[in-house]
Amino acid sequence: MTTAQASAAKTRIAGTLYRGHEGMWSWVLHRITGIAIYFFLLVHVLDTALVRISPELYNAVMASYKTPVMGLGELGLVAAIVFHAYNGLRIILVDLTGWGTRHQKAMFYVVLAMWAITMLGFAPRHLAHVFGA
Amino acid sequence: MKNFNLEKAGWLFMRGSGAVLIVLIFTHLSVNLLSDGGVKAIDFAFVAGKLANPFWQWFDVTLLWLALIHGANGMRTVINDYVLREKFRKGLLVALVASTALLIVMGTLVVFTLDPCPVGSPAELLPSFCPVA
Ligand code: HEM
Numbered sequence: 001m002t003t004a005q006a007s008a009a010k011t012r013i014a015g016t017l018y019r020g021h022e023g024m025w026s027w028v029l030h031r032i033t034g035i036a037i038y039f040f041l042l043v044h045v046l047d048t049a050l051v052r053i054s055p056e057l058y059n060a061v062m063a064s065y066k067t068p069v070m071g072l073g074e075l076g077l078v079a080a081i082v083f084h085a086y087n088g089l090r091i092i093l094v095d096l097t098g099w100g101t102r103h104q105k106a107m108f109y110v111v112l113a114m115w116a117i118t119m120l121g122f123a124p125r126h127l128a129h130v131f132g133a
Numbered sequence: 134m135k136n137f138n139l140e141k142a143g144w145l146f147m148r149g150s151g152a153v154l155i156v157l158i159f160t161h162l163s164v165n166l167l168s169d170g171g172v173k174a175i176d177f178a179f180v181a182g183k184l185a186n187p188f189w190q191w192f193d194v195t196l197l198w199l200a201l202i203h204g205a206n207g208m209r210t211v212i213n214d215y216v217l218r219e220k221f222r223k224g225l226l227v228a229l230v231a232s233t234a235l236l237i238v239m240g241t242l243v244v245f246t247l248d249p250c251p252v253g254s255p256a257e258l259l260p261s262f263c264p265v266a
Contacts, residue, residue: 034207035208038205038208042232042236049239051243052246054251056254059176059177065175074172081158088155096148130173
């Protein structure tokens, strides 16, 4: 790469309001968590439908949700859901209020803080259930 | 309706259903993961006990419809963004609509047709209100 090319490549990334900043990362996380939750939901409606077949079958399949590995998976799932929910509220505020766009960065940090607080409340109780404390 | 715009209706639906889903999903997760026993307490007796109550029937059906339509509409955007081959994109959208419709119909039937006390099942697997055979 010549020096001219290198500096051209650099200026294309620098000087943007979006790329590499809060706006972009909140979008990336919103999309990844949304897709993950959707695929869980497909499986989840099917596993719940097993109650209609027989108590024995439903209980046998639910037992697989109670293992340590799945318990950690559920923690990750809830983490994804809580982020998607709070960031969704941020998107609604950006779209529907006059002031939302001006404060979207600050609101992203509020989302992260509320996410951390919610998970600190949820994780100990869920892990105690899973690991039988 | 001359001013009706389907994309705008979808845009509004994502925001409206998103706000409602926060309440529904946080309630769903609290009742199923944070009440006594957490995930380990989920079995046929637990689910049949809930779904014997019309409140939880309508709660679950509302959650089912809103979550699947919200999720499928989100996946439509993702597919439109990334799938560039026109035939493949159309095929995925058809599969998306078909699987969503199937899960909505199946899930709704499960909620409203579940027999909480199926004859011939051992009493210890059933809700405590079932008559002992
Ligand atoms: C690890 C977290 C979750 C657990 C342990 C869980 C547990 C359950 C259980 C036990 C049922 C049976 C009926 C009832 O209790 O209401 C159920 C049904 C349902 N859940 Fe969840 N759930 C979880 C997450 C979710 C999420 C994130 C969604 C939505 C995106 C969701 C949507 C539904 C729906 C729509 C039904 C009704 C399905 C039907 O009747 O066909 N659940 N869930």
